[in-house]
Amino acid sequence: MHGIRQRDTIDVIYFDLGRVLVHFDVDRMCRQMAAVTEVTPERVHAVLFEQGLQMEYELGRINEEEFFELYCRRIGKQPPRDRLIQAANDIFWLNLANLPIVTQLQLAGFPLGILSNTCETHWRHCYERYAILEGFRFHALSCRIGAMKPDPVVYHAAAEMAATPPERVFFVDDIASHVEGSRQVGFRAFHYAVDPAGKNQWEATRGLARALRGLGIRFNY
Known part of the structure; x- marks a missing residue:
């Protein structure tokens, strides 16, 4: 029998993407992009993060084509675009x-959404690769919100995207400041605290299940 939801307090649940639904490895991205570009991983990291290209x-503020052009200009190389994007994804x-x-x-x-700081390329890659993401109705992405x-x-x-008041939104994120920020606007929230190696992820998941049940949300788990 499928779980039964009770929506006395919560209308929608938003999940962060990175380290909550999918894990990712920034160092691996820098190494792979460096191999395609024929520079050092440290050089790639500097361009992406220290110079703020990834944040842009x-x-x-920039699309995939502009990202590629700026990356090439700052690196001083012209790698194959398709191979670079694959390495980044x-x-x-x-x-x-x-x-x-x-x-x-x-x-x-139960209505679910994604609330994530991400770029269009990474979102498209994950959405096309992981079928579980098709079940999320709302996509509140930094690259679209600005x-x-x-x-x-x-x-x-x-909250506006889900057409629900902030106090009826539950949010799950692995970064404490993001959880606290959501609470400041009225969200209920859970800090999915995992160590960098992900060794305690099952413990964090059990905590999430308890938090959901504590809000009156019933489901088979």
């Missing part, structure tokens, strides 16, 4: 610990 992309794998919770919430028909967590603009945009 995740804020939606092949850094994700599913967080299997949370898969049962998400699946059962979807089977119960702001990043913990900016209050992001949380208000997510």
Whole structure:
């Protein structure tokens, strides 16, 4: 029998993408992009993060073509675009610990959303690769909103997208400041605290299940 939801307090649940639904490896991205570009990983990291190129992309201020052009200009190389994008994307794998919770919430028909700081390229790659993401109705992405967590603009945009008051939104994120930012605008929230190696992810998942049940959300898990 499918789970039964009770929506006395919560109308929608938003999940962060990175380290909550999928794991990712920034160092791997830098190494792979460096190999394609024929420079050092440290050089790639500097261009992407120290010079703020990745943030510009995740804020939606530039598109994929502009990202590629700026990357090449700053690196001083012209790698094959398709190989570079593949190298940048092949850094994700599913967080299997949370898969049962998400699946059962979807089977119960509970409205779910993604609330993530991400770029269009990474989002498209994950959405096309992981079928579980097709069950999320709302996609509140920094690259489309034009702001990043913990900016209050992001949380208000997510609530408006779901057409529900902030106090009836539950949010799950692995970064404490993002959780606190969501609470400041009225969200209920859970800090999915995992260590960098992900060794305690099953414990964090059990905590998430308890938090959901504590809000009156019933599902088979």
